[in-house]
Amino acid sequence: xxxxxxxxxxxxxxxxxxxxxxxxxxxxxxxxxxxxxxxxxxxxxxxxxxxxxxxxxxxxxxxxxxxxxxxxxxxxxxxxxxxxxxxxxxxxxxxxxxxxxxxxxxxxxxxxxxxxxxxxxxxxxxxxxxxxxxxxxxxxxxxxxxxxxxxxxxxxxxxxxxxxxxxxxxxxxxxxxxxxxxxxxxxxxxxxxxxxxxxxxxxxxxxxxxxxxxxxxxxxxxxxxxxxxxxxxxxxxxxxxxxxxxxxxxxxxxxxxxxxxxxxxx
Amino acid sequence: xxxxxxxxxxxxxxxxxxxxxxxxxxxxxxxxxxxxxxxxxxxxxxxxxxxxxxxxxxxxxxxxxxxxxxxxxxxxxxxxxxxxxxxxxxxxxxxxxxxxxxxxxxxxxxxxxxxxxxxxxxxxxxxxxxxxxxxxxxxxxxxxxxxxxxxxxxxxxxxxxxxxxxxxxxxxxxxxxxxxxxxxxxxxxxxxxxxxxxxxxxxxxxxxxxxxxxxxxxxxxxxxxxxxxxxxxxxxxxxxxxxxxxxxxxxxxxxxxxxxxxxxxx
Amino acid sequence: xxxxxxxxxxxxxxxxxxxxxxxxxxxxxxxxxxxxxxxxxxxxxxxxxxxxxxxxxxxxxxxxxxxxxxxxxxxxxxxxxxxxxxxxxxxxxxxxxxxxxxxxxxxxxxxxxxxxxxxxxxxxxxxxxxxxxxxxxxxxxxxxxxxxxxxxxxxxxxxxxxxxxxxxxxxxxxxxxxxxxxxxxxxxxxxxxxxxxxxxxxxxxxxxxxxxxxxxxxxxxxxxxxxxxxxxxxxxxxxxxxxxxxxxxxxxxxxxxxxxxxxxxx
Numbered sequence: 001x002x003x004x005x006x007x008x009x010x011x012x013x014x015x016x017x018x019x020x021x022x023x024x025x026x027x028x029x030x031x032x033x034x035x036x037x038x039x040x041x042x043x044x045x046x047x048x049x050x051x052x053x054x055x056x057x058x059x060x061x062x063x064x065x066x067x068x069x070x071x072x073x074x075x076x077x078x079x080x081x082x083x084x085x086x087x088x089x090x091x092x093x094x095x096x097x098x099x100x101x102x103x104x105x106x107x108x109x110x111x112x113x114x115x116x117x118x119x120x121x122x123x124x125x126x127x128x129x130x131x132x133x134x135x136x137x138x139x140x141x142x143x144x145x146x147x148x149x150x151x152x153x154x155x156x157x158x159x160x161x162x163x164x165x166x167x168x169x170x171x172x173x174x175x176x177x178x179x180x181x182x183x184x185x186x187x188x189x190x191x192x193x194x195x196x197x198x199x200x201x202x203x204x205x206x207x208x209x210x211x212x213x214x215x216x217x218x219x220x221x222x223x224x225x226x227x228x229x230x231x232x233x234x235x236x237x238x239x240x241x242x243x244x245x246x247x248x249x250x251x252x253x254x255x256x257x258x259x260x261x262x263x264x265x266x
Numbered sequence: 267x268x269x270x271x272x273x274x275x276x277x278x279x280x281x282x283x284x285x286x287x288x289x290x291x292x293x294x295x296x297x298x299x300x301x302x303x304x305x306x307x308x309x310x311x312x313x314x315x316x317x318x319x320x321x322x323x324x325x326x327x328x329x330x331x332x333x334x335x336x337x338x339x340x341x342x343x344x345x346x347x348x349x350x351x352x353x354x355x356x357x358x359x360x361x362x363x364x365x366x367x368x369x370x371x372x373x374x375x376x377x378x379x380x381x382x383x384x385x386x387x388x389x390x391x392x393x394x395x396x397x398x399x400x401x402x403x404x405x406x407x408x409x410x411x412x413x414x415x416x417x418x419x420x421x422x423x424x425x426x427x428x429x430x431x432x433x434x435x436x437x438x439x440x441x442x443x444x445x446x447x448x449x450x451x452x453x454x455x456x457x458x459x460x461x462x463x464x465x466x467x468x469x470x471x472x473x474x475x476x477x478x479x480x481x482x483x484x485x486x487x488x489x490x491x492x493x494x495x496x497x498x499x500x501x502x503x504x505x506x507x508x509x510x511x512x513x514x515x516x517x518x519x520x521x522x523x524x525x526x527x528x529x530x531x532x
Numbered sequence: 533x534x535x536x537x538x539x540x541x542x543x544x545x546x547x548x549x550x551x552x553x554x555x556x557x558x559x560x561x562x563x564x565x566x567x568x569x570x571x572x573x574x575x576x577x578x579x580x581x582x583x584x585x586x587x588x589x590x591x592x593x594x595x596x597x598x599x600x601x602x603x604x605x606x607x608x609x610x611x612x613x614x615x616x617x618x619x620x621x622x623x624x625x626x627x628x629x630x631x632x633x634x635x636x637x638x639x640x641x642x643x644x645x646x647x648x649x650x651x652x653x654x655x656x657x658x659x660x661x662x663x664x665x666x667x668x669x670x671x672x673x674x675x676x677x678x679x680x681x682x683x684x685x686x687x688x689x690x691x692x693x694x695x696x697x698x699x700x701x702x703x704x705x706x707x708x709x710x711x712x713x714x715x716x717x718x719x720x721x722x723x724x725x726x727x728x729x730x731x732x733x734x735x736x737x738x739x740x741x742x743x744x745x746x747x748x749x750x751x752x753x754x755x756x757x758x759x760x761x762x763x764x765x766x767x768x769x770x771x772x773x774x775x776x777x778x779x780x781x782x783x784x785x786x787x788x789x790x791x792x793x794x795x796x797x798x
Binding site for chain 2: 030035045046047048055059251
């Protein structure tokens, strides 16, 4: 089967099954994350109370943990939810937003990885490098280096934690520690819309919820993000319209668009 | 007076009086809720600190409680605010987001209803049913059944709590336990925009703030949501543009559009 | 050098340096604030945990404190962050959202001013007046009086705290207690988009981060807000499209547009 066919199959599974994706994420992106998950066909839920995260994980098909606006209580909830998700064997996708920017971020990220054992970790180059080399500094939440610079770190992180690591950037890299796939879709306007990386993480949750092959789910998720980004950018005149068109394009993304985009690769 | 005239009168009252609607709501929808209230002519305020909710209720014309991203501290504030609103006899509108999804959500919702005695409860079918039959399960925050299935539950909930219950869905139902009104406006694209139900709840707050007839306010609020949804959908190509056009249409909603939409009903 | 040239220079510095602007702000506007800062060329970060605010301030070029959805823990973090920013001598911009609406808001605002010694305070007329005359009442977060009514209060506030005070309204006023500058750009549709004032505060943070002349940075920031507002309004049919176009216009704001807008003034 062609890769594009498998991607379309995975996307169709999301649209048919509408998997419940439980997000413990940051305040900045909750609205856009929920809208992206609805647009792609998933059913998003945001819940962070220690009193209920286990019960919510219990009915969810994937858990997305994003530490963008982390605080002590939220990290506790993330860990409890993550442990429950491991127990239930549903996929956990982790976004170490701003790892490397402050010691608290780096140590919280490492603690979450240690306890929740995410199936997929997605970050920008600086964040991924900071998780392996704690002397690496991140400038806030934006990367200061290109994605390929972090590839060795990503492999170490993936091997050491038996997971898939995604570095997003102009070219995205996906690795399980041994094999590496790159995805070259996307548009530079994506970097000007806040939370586009967080959206990618949530979308990976929807793909992983409906595809037992985690590596493939990660590749497909990043491909869909990139193809959608190109579609949206072609209609946009700035980051404001980009944010809107991205949701519209994700909603209407068709087999033909996917095949057209991927055929160039073959 | 024709119903459409009364609706227009209620809408004009909102636009002229700009009632202060105090929202204790969830992180996902705060921005869109505030924008919807501004668009319809109300003055929104979001405040949740235990230190100030009483004082904020004191200057408000309606209180909207939405438990979407609930936690212990927030529920305390909701209850203190709700009790103050009862004391001041300003309308309280309650949105039991995700009731039925976790025991914590269901019990918190029941506790809020018990203590705050809301004038209007608005939820989807699953949520309303979960408040009456606690063996009912909700899939996250999206309903798993059609609105009419919940009608008997809605009547029981309304009678038992002396309030108006709104079930939103493809057709909305409004009941005070005895009489039932249905509203058939709307578009299926509304379900693909996150927080559209939360927006409805907030809009009901604006209508109830300016109309002492709570049942009528609830019907008018749902009619305006539906008519606006149809207007917005006709201009939209997906949920991204839908979210934007909804605010524009709510802002510019005219007497003529309301009369045109309602005359079909007469 | 013409004022417009200096403004363009300041804007170019933001676009070239991409200053890290650390925001401790409210839940309603986090997404739009981050997008506005990205659109103008700055690098936004939102972080509020007591565990990390000092470290984040340590790598930031400006700190923006906005108390829109304040609570006890957040105010503590604001103060710790503000004190660190003073120590590092990076600009602190403060938005006393809703000061005057509740005693808690007014006292928290005064406490933040006392401890963080902001370089710029931006509010609407009601908020600024409430900080000087505590018998003044604010209706939620919207002003009940025109900007010029608050001018005397603004001067007292600026002189007493050795800072620049900005009153935003149909005409904006900027004062250091002695000199007063007014900015007449803008459009009334801006008041219908939630958090437009909060966006202004964040934009002032970006200007102050790249311009040691705080008074001038405040004037330039408000001019850019107003010119962008006019540009966006000319393309918008309501507050929904206004929110989108504002970000697009901020992103693409050109020297020619700035010169065209400001030449009318000369």
